[in-house]
Amino acid sequence: MDNAILRSAWEALPTLLAATPLTLGFALAAMVLGLPLGLTVALLRLFAPPPLRQVAALYVSFIRGTPLLVQIFVVYYGLPSLGLTLTPIQGGVLALTLNTAAYLSETIRAAIQSVAVGQREAAYSLGLSRAQTMTLVILPQAARVALPSLGNSLIGLVKDTSLVSVITVVELLRSAQLVIARTFEPFGPYLAAALIYWAISSLLELVQRRLEKRLTPGG
Template sequence: MSHWLQLMLESLPTLLWAALIFTVPLTLLSFALGLIAGLVTALIRLFGPRPLVAIARFYVWIFRGTPLLVQLFLIFYGLPSAGILLNAFPAALIGFTLNIGAYSSEIIRAVIGSVPKGQWEASYSIGMTWSQAMRRTILPQAGRVAVPPLSNTFISLVKDTSLAAAITVPEMFQAAQRIVATTYEPLILYVEAAALYLVMSSVLSALQARLEVRLNRYGGFLEANA
């Protein structure tokens, strides 16, 4: 038991460093870029011309209908056969961004569609253009509704970044794999990695709950003063 505890303490700095340098940046960048891709895709599907709508639907269909691991393999191992060479981190970033974009686009499309049409009419009645109505009226209301599902997507992404180990990104899980290769202690190292993912997910879940409470209070305030 003391050997296992010593091994955990010795490996902890390595795992935390890998999380800080690779796991966290990969998560934040992928989610931010994925949200942008999701918003653009959702707006195209709701308001775009038919050719662009067809392209957006095809993109969502592909990335929601295939496993994330397969997508990462296609980008990192498959594209070089077509002459496109990518380093591991950019390949993972592209894969996660496209995947998050596809899933978040469905969330964003649904919450924008849930805003009552009367909000559009009210915006137009006071002289707003379409873009002004979208920025000032529709997106703020839709954003409050989108927080819970998008937060869940973000928390899932934190755990999904472990798949980047399969394409040689030296994030936290691959750091654990490398230590296992030298210590031959897979059980304790993988339990430790799982515990760290659990801690990160739990912290994010607690922050999500607090954010939802604040947004609900803000929404109630706006309704009471409407």
């Protein structure tokens, strides 16, 4: 590889590393906010009356059927016309959260459905209420089933944060673009950004594998 490319990548590294916490912050915020919302949507689709179930299904269908980039534009540029103006960070977090919640809801719903019906019947026979059965019996088992998909969602979310650069959030990708605008050398900064994304994803994958092993009986 050309020395000039390596040098430009090395010179861009401090700027990109300084923006990396914001990228991680976006991903973690969207995951932390999206998980309870996704759980709520999953429970609505499984147990709510038909009208609420249909609303939840429509939300999931809309999010899964439209590009995340369009959703970011709708939230950041569209909501002000309805009287709700958000900062770039607020708009980015909200769009990522809504997107993440829809996908997580499908993961959680499938995990809940994978728990044997006998587990629920045994809990009822012991006198547990429906809420207690869900909280103490079903969800802990579903969490073990859902863990691999949830980990993959977080890894994908880290990469999806690059899209908030279109609304001027100076995260990792936007930082690389700013360096390129100053140096007119695109390969090095983009390569450095790619390596940082790769390092983060690899680290999260390692943590995910260790959690899976710890939660596996006999692991």
